[in-house]
Amino acid sequence: MSEDIASITSNAEDFMKKAIGHLEAELVKIRAGKANPQMFDGLMVDYYGSPVPVNQVSNISVMDSRTLSIQPWEKNMLQPIERAIIAANMGITPQNDGVLIRLFLPPLTEERRKELVKKCLGEGEHSKVAIRNIRRDAIEHIKKLQKNGLSEDAAKDAEDEIQQITDKFIAAVEKHLATKEKEIMSV
Numbered sequence: 001m002s003e004d005i006a007s008i009t010s011n012a013e014d015f016m017k018k019a020i021g022h023l024e025a026e027l028v029k030i031r032a033g034k035a036n037p038q039m040f041d042g043l044m045v046d047y048y049g050s051p052v053p054v055n056q057v058s059n060i061s062v063m064d065s066r067t068l069s070i071q072p073w074e075k076n077m078l079q080p081i082e083r084a085i086i087a088a089n090m091g092i093t094p095q096n097d098g099v100l101i102r103l104f105l106p107p108l109t110e111e112r113r114k115e116l117v118k119k120c121l122g123e124g125e126h127s128k129v130a131i132r133n134i135r136r137d138a139i140e141h142i143k144k145l146q147k148n149g150l151s152e153d154a155a156k157d158a159e160d161e162i163q164q165i166t167d168k169f170i171a172a173v174e175k176h177l178a179t180k181e182k183e184i185m186s187v
Contacts, residue, residue, distance in 0.1 A: 004145055005158045012138040012162055016131050016169040023127040023173060027180045030116055030123075035068045035105055037061065045084040047077070054081055063102070071100040108184075116184050124177040128170055135166040 028038045037060040044051040054060070058072040058081060072078055075098075082094045082101055091112070095102045108116070139159055146155040 002154075005142065005150075005154065008138050008141045008145075009158065009161055009165065012134050013165050015134045016165065019127050019130040019134070020169060020172055020176070022130075023123060023176055026123045027120060027176060030119055030180070030184075034065055035062045035103075037068065039068075039090070040070075040085075043084055043088055045077070046080045054084060057081070066105045066107075068103040068105070069100050070094075070103070075099075113184050117181050120177055120180045120184070124173050127173050131166055131169050131173070135162055138162045 025041070028036070029041060037055070040054050040060055043054045045054045045057060046052075047057050054070070057074070057077050058070050060068060060070050063069050070081055072081055078096055078098070078101060082096050085092065085094045085101070085103070092103050092105060095104070139162060142150070142155050142158045142162070146152065
């Protein structure tokens, strides 16, 4: 029975780590005023009828702190990439010169910064919900073990351990959000 509990807690911890990893990936996509090629992770472009990540059909590079350039490997991909950027509604207008696409990131206004912080908080809330769902599933597994003969004390100890792990990961989410908020709000 104790190896079952250890398995449940380690699985819960692994899934919670994945939730934190997902949060980190989503927060990177939210720009904080600096040009970052990772802003385009997940941006799909139509490549001969099938959606492909933009970084697989072009080279994305930072020209300076507020400028990105996207150079497609095929010239006929300029228009689809430009359309994908406009459709993504990132607040950036692409400028196509026939060879590459330049993206000038406008300085963030106070209002836009607050919107980005709200978006970050929303992502954080999704992560917290995911972590709590993982906790709920783990506790359900422990209760099933208790019905199958696990002692009440052992079940209670396992539930406490799951709660401690959950609290640790919720605190990690809060730390990530505080860091990102500070990054966004700093001028």
